[in-house]
Amino acid sequence: IEQAQTEAEKHAVIWCVTNKVPLAQFKQGGLHVIFYEHLCTQPEVEMQRLFSTINLPYRKESFVDFGRPSTTSLPTSAVLTGDDRLERWKRILTAGTVHDILTTVDRFGLAHLYGEMPLPLIENPYYE
Numbered sequence: 001i002e003q004a005q006t007e008a009e010k011h012a013v014i015w016c017v018t019n020k021v022p023l024a025q026f027k028q029g030g031l032h033v034i035f036y037e038h039l040c041t042q043p044e045v046e047m048q049r050l051f052s053t054i055n056l057p058y059r060k061e062s063f064v065d066f067g068r069p070s071t072t073s074l075p076t077s078a079v080l081t082g083d084d085r086l087e088r089w090k091r092i093l094t095a096g097t098v099h100d101i102l103t104t105v106d107r108f109g110l111a112h113l114y115g116e117m118p119l120p121l122i123e124n125p126y127y128e
Contacts (some may be wrong), residue, residue, distance in 0.1 A: 001013050003104075004104060006100060008101055016105060032053040034046055040085050040088070043066055047066075050085065098116060
């Protein structure tokens with residue numbers, strides 16, 4: 001944590017702690033993880049998986065507002081500007097910044113989740 005120098009590295013540390021702590025609380029395969037990126041690319045598939053996990057019937061009509069931006073979305077957010085929600089960061093961050101972020105993620109033992117590509121490295125919703 002003390003090695004984080006830049007704003008990006010500090011944000012990466014916060015992300016790592018926010019995710020590492022809950023993930024560490026569950027045994028292998030005991031937690032259904034939903035990735036934001038999968039919600040963007042295949043929302044219906046992700047929601048069907050989630051409902052199956054919690055043993056509830058999936059009803060498509062429950063999600064008529066699923067694509068509507070939240071009231072907390074910033075005016076500059078990709079969901080409001082129409083920018084690509086998964087690729088935008090590649091235009092904003094330098095290669096060096098991405099490297100520093102991924103190094104931080106690796107130090108926390110979470111490098112198996114994300115790499116330089118916009119989608120997570122794992123497909124299985126049951127965290128392993």
